[in-house]
Amino acid sequence: xxxxxxxxxxxxxxxxxxxxxxxxxxxxxxxxxxxxxxxxxxxxxxxxxxxxxxxxxxxxxxxxxxxxxxxxxxxxxxxxxxxxxxxxxxxxxxxxxxxxxxxxxxxxxxxxxxxxxxxxxxxxxxxxxxxxxxxxxxxxxxxxxxxxxxxxxxxxxxxxxxxxxxxxxxxxxxxxxxxxxxxxxxxxxxxxxxxxxxxxxxxxxxxxxxxxxxxxxxxxxxxxxxxxxxxxxxxxxxxxxxxxxxxxxxxxxxxxxxxxxxxxxxxxxxxxxxxxxxxxxxxxxxxxxxxxxxxxxxxxxxxxxxxxxxxxxxxxxxxxxxxxxxxxxxxxxxxxxxxxxxxxxxxxxxxxxxxxxxxxxxxxxxxxxxxxxxxxxx
Numbered sequence: 001x002x003x004x005x006x007x008x009x010x011x012x013x014x015x016x017x018x019x020x021x022x023x024x025x026x027x028x029x030x031x032x033x034x035x036x037x038x039x040x041x042x043x044x045x046x047x048x049x050x051x052x053x054x055x056x057x058x059x060x061x062x063x064x065x066x067x068x069x070x071x072x073x074x075x076x077x078x079x080x081x082x083x084x085x086x087x088x089x090x091x092x093x094x095x096x097x098x099x100x101x102x103x104x105x106x107x108x109x110x111x112x113x114x115x116x117x118x119x120x121x122x123x124x125x126x127x128x129x130x131x132x133x134x135x136x137x138x139x140x141x142x143x144x145x146x147x148x149x150x151x152x153x154x155x156x157x158x159x160x161x162x163x164x165x166x167x168x169x170x171x172x173x174x175x176x177x178x179x180x181x182x183x184x185x186x187x188x189x190x191x192x193x194x195x196x197x198x199x200x201x202x203x204x205x206x207x208x209x210x211x212x213x214x215x216x217x218x219x220x221x222x223x224x225x226x227x228x229x230x231x232x233x234x235x236x237x238x239x240x241x242x243x244x245x246x247x248x249x250x251x252x253x254x255x256x257x258x259x260x261x262x263x264x265x266x267x268x269x270x271x272x273x274x275x276x277x278x279x280x281x282x283x284x285x286x287x288x289x290x291x292x293x294x295x296x297x298x299x300x301x302x303x304x305x306x307x308x309x310x311x312x313x314x315x316x317x318x319x320x321x322x323x324x325x326x327x328x329x330x331x332x333x334x335x336x337x338x339x340x341x342x343x344x345x346x347x348x349x350x351x352x353x354x355x356x357x358x359x360x361x362x363x364x365x366x367x368x369x370x371x372x373x374x375x376x377x378x
Contacts, residue, residue, distance in 0.1 A: 017081050017145045020092070020134040021158060024078035027127040029165040031070030034120045036173025038065040043333065044173040051116035053320025057335070058114060059121070066106075070124055071166050073099055077131060078162045082155060084144040093139040100132025178331040183318040188330070191228035194355035196347065201232045201316050201326040204246065204269040205239035205277060209325040211337050213270045216327070219344040226356040227347075231266060231375055232312045234324060241277035243309070244300075245269050248282040250308050251299035253375030255291045262375050265289050330354055 037043040038056060046052035059066040077099070080092035103125040110117050145155045180188070188197035200216070202209045220227055233249055235242035249269065253262035268285055269277065279300065286296045299305055319328070327334050330350030334343070348358045 016134060016138045016141060016143050018154065020096070020131060020138060021078055021081040021145070021154075023127050023131050023134065024074045024081055025161055025165045027124055027131070028071055028074035028078065028162065029169050030120050030123040030127070031067045031074055032166055032169035033173060034067035034118075034124070035065060035071060036170045037120075038067055039170075040174060040178065044176050044179060045169075046118060046120050051110075051320070052118040052120065053333070054114055054116035054322040055110060055118035055121055057322045058109070059118075067124075071170075074127075075162055075166050077135075078158065078165075080135075081138075082145060082158050086142070089135075089139040089142065089144070093135040096128075096131040096135035099128045100130075103128035180328050180331050180333065181319050183315060184328045187230055187315075188328070195226045195228055196223070196330055196351040196354045196356055197228050197230065197328075198330075198347075199230045199232060199319075199328040201234045201312075201319075201321055201324060203234055203236050203239055203242045203324050204249070204266070204272075205242040205274050206236065206324050208337050210270050212325045212327075213267070215338060215340050215343055217267075218340070219347050222361045223347065223351055223356065223358070226351060226360070228374070229263070231263070232315060233309060233375075234312060234316045234321070234326075235309070236324065239274075241274055244279055244282060245277040246309055246312075247300050247305050248279075248286060248296075250305050250375055251296055252286055252289065252291055254299060255295050256289065258290075261289050261291075 033045040037046050037052070038059070043052065043056075046056075061069070073095075077092065077096055080088055080095060083092075106121070107125050107129075110121065146152055147155070179185075184199055187199055191197035198216075198220070202213075204210075220229070231249075233246035235246040249262065249266055252265045256262050256265070265286065268289075272281070272285075283293060283296055283300075287293055316326070319326070323335060325336065329343075329346050330353060332346050332350060334346070352358050
């Protein structure tokens, strides 16, 4: 009796490239959403996930953000899933397998090196990992999208879907108003109405924080009566004197006789040599600002001071902090140093968005004084 060769049913054969096409569209859309977050200062899609900000700090190559590469790669995979023929299937398998390998490496970096996960990045990586075996199976089966029926209609609509998935999320994200993380919005909500809240995470021994400080002061000065600054201490372990300086700043904020003393004290610390940020010198400087020596010395050793620094560190983590300096100007996140003009423009725009009056300037001596600043305590 002759042996009959068996074939994969046409509907089943066409299912693999269709699934691969849908997966590529999902990957392109997720990459496009991430690209919106990477190309603006305030994340729209991934702002609530602190891991997103940490991963974002690592997700560039030669100045090109990974999501831009992802959009192009997934669009190419979608096109290859559409094209019939052996060459297209082999190319699909090779490109998808390479993408799956890279995605596994990126997942490992998040898990074991960055120690944080970005939700949208994981979607992109999981889709890329799945596309590898899908494309290989397609090449092994020799299957293409069917030309007729539902698959045919999907095939004809696919080019428009590829463009929509690649362009739609980034366009929508760039058009949406920016949004700060929830913990930052809750803190900013305690500022007076129609005033701009600025949250500053800093380390008094950090050279980049020192470089940003005078720029921020200059940008704030014209609107000081309409701005509330929340200074959050985040001493880094690599700076041996930073924690003593942070303790001193917290204690001056707690014990200072006037509201502006803590900010003037912070200004002094930024101008002090690193080696002079020791307990003896810090105590002397605090006395110059009217803080009693006995109370200050006791505060430095108080467990409540350490708890405040722990609370500051927790807020930094919840806000998606990774490096310093980090500040939130209203809804806008700024990491690292900032251009003078760009910082001034951001403060002006966010003041208007908060209901303030950017045409009302604090003139005379008021423009030279520090803004109303508080050392945040929960």
